[in-house]
Amino acid sequence: MIPRNEFKQRRKRLMRLMPKGSVAIIASAAPSIRNRDVEYPFRQDSDFYYLTGFNEHDSIAVLAPGRKQGEYVVFCREHDEKLAVWVGRNAGLEGAREGYGADEALPIGELQKALPDLIENRERVYFAIGRDDDLDRHVMAAVNAVRAKARAGVRAPFEFVALEHLLHELRLVKSTAEIKTMRRAAEVSVAAHKRAMRACRPGRYEYEIEAELVHEFTRHGLRSQAYPCIVAGGENACVLHYTDNRDPLRDGDLLLIDAGAEHDNYAADITRTFPVNGRFSDPQRSLYELVLEAQMAAIKSVKPGNHWNDPHDTAVRVLTKGLVSLGLLEGKVNALIKDEAYKRFYMHRTGHWLGMDVHDVGDYRTDDAWRPFEPGMVLTVEPGLYVPADCTDVDPRWRGIGIRIEDDVLVTEKGHEVLTGAAPKAVDEIEAFMHS
Ligand code: GLY
Numbered sequence: 001m002i003p004r005n006e007f008k009q010r011r012k013r014l015m016r017l018m019p020k021g022s023v024a025i026i027a028s029a030a031p032s033i034r035n036r037d038v039e040y041p042f043r044q045d046s047d048f049y050y051l052t053g054f055n056e057h058d059s060i061a062v063l064a065p066g067r068k069q070g071e072y073v074v075f076c077r078e079h080d081e082k083l084a085v086w087v088g089r090n091a092g093l094e095g096a097r098e099g100y101g102a103d104e105a106l107p108i109g110e111l112q113k114a115l116p117d118l119i120e121n122r123e124r125v126y127f128a129i130g131r132d133d134d135l136d137r138h139v140m141a142a143v144n145a146v147r148a149k150a151r152a153g154v155r156a157p158f159e160f161v162a163l164e165h166l167l168h169e170l171r172l173v174k175s176t177a178e179i180k181t182m183r184r185a186a187e188v189s190v191a192a193h194k195r196a197m198r199a200c201r202p203g204r205y206e207y208e209i210e211a212e213l214v215h216e217f218t219r220h221g222l223r224s225q226a227y228p229c230i231v232a233g234g235e236n237a238c239v240l241h242y243t244d245n246r247d248p249l250r251d252g253d254l255l256l257i258d259a260g261a262e263h264d265n266y267a268a269d270i271t272r273t274f275p276v277n278g279r280f281s282d283p284q285r286s287l288y289e290l291v292l293e294a295q296m297a298a299i300k301s302v303k304p305g306n307h308w309n310d311p312h313d314t315a316v317r318v319l320t321k322g323l324v325s326l327g328l329l330e331g332k333v334n335a336l337i338k339d340e341a342y343k344r345f346y347m348h349r350t351g352h353w354l355g356m357d358v359h360d361v362g363d364y365r366t367d368d369a370w371r372p373f374e375p376g377m378v379l380t381v382e383p384g385l386y387v388p389a390d391c392t393d394v395d396p397r398w399r400g401i402g403i404r405i406e407d408d409v410l411v412t413e414k415g416h417e418v419l420t421g422a423a424p425k426a427v428d429e430i431e432a433f434m435h436s
């Protein structure tokens, strides 16, 4: 869990980054209807949660640096006895102040009346421009209300700046508490992958394996998946975001599982690929060893001094070389890389930032160059190879094989630490584990 005080520090840091005369307005996520009276499980907006730790919808946070009556104002739902009977207690105004550190808490119904006062005589409003129609409307209504007071000598903001740039820089580099939270998400996700490996055998269905994953997440109190589980037997693994998970698992096929739990709104993202019957065939092993070699080399390149694209370049080189050795590509390695010939079998990138969002925020390039790694960044390293069953010009032994291996990697002062390394991934390790 992120300690309460850390949310306060985040708000302070953001306010320090905002030039004088600024105010920031951040909206919660809205509940989302699944069908008629049923809502999807609520997931707070990551930016809002990062700054508030507050898990309720219908909330707006305002950061007004230097404001005498308090810099941190929250609009939220008042305590509601009827709601308490149906869905449980909400924090209410007092809870927002006492539990979540708001200097001032006001009913969300008073937003229209109170927001103009919070932005008047400030030049610049930071908010997620264009992301949420309601927020856009609230901000513009408040600005117009302030403009109407011009003759009273009140100045209205005239600059509107996307908040994401400042905020996402903060989110990109993780604190000790964030890393601890992500470790927990990783640890439970590793346990889930191990459980799935243990449960796997020919004749089981993909959804039965999905049930094992979800069971393991849930029994540890991690009730949300960071993204829908991919449980893809055989050639289904060649569909990168396959989530149908409804086919039977066949003897002699591989199973690709891409699944991660979310803990306190922080994600894990792990992929393992292993034989349904516990033994790799020769062609499966050859391709698997190649992906693993690419992944290990790519992970090795994660360290301060290297940049964001180094793991990808490394993986592409190892994979292309290996594809030539196995006869899946023909030609000179450098030319095949330049022409992107590998994209036929490896069509995605080698990773992404990881954090509160599985594809987390933060720029990948700065000043027109790839971003250098810094301690505290977390990324995935996830090369793969995919030979769809209909590749009729490819030797039949390779057809219908899809492999991806994905770990979560923390950049440290000295290099890196793999947060998800405890999930078996060497060939003999997987075979031994599945036969134990
Ligand atoms: N699970 C989504 C991804 O690996 O990017």
Ligand code: MN
Pocket: 269, 351, 352, 380, 382, 406
């Ligand atoms: Mn990923």
Ligand code: MN
Pocket: 258, 259, 269, 270, 271, 406
């Ligand atoms: Mn993944």
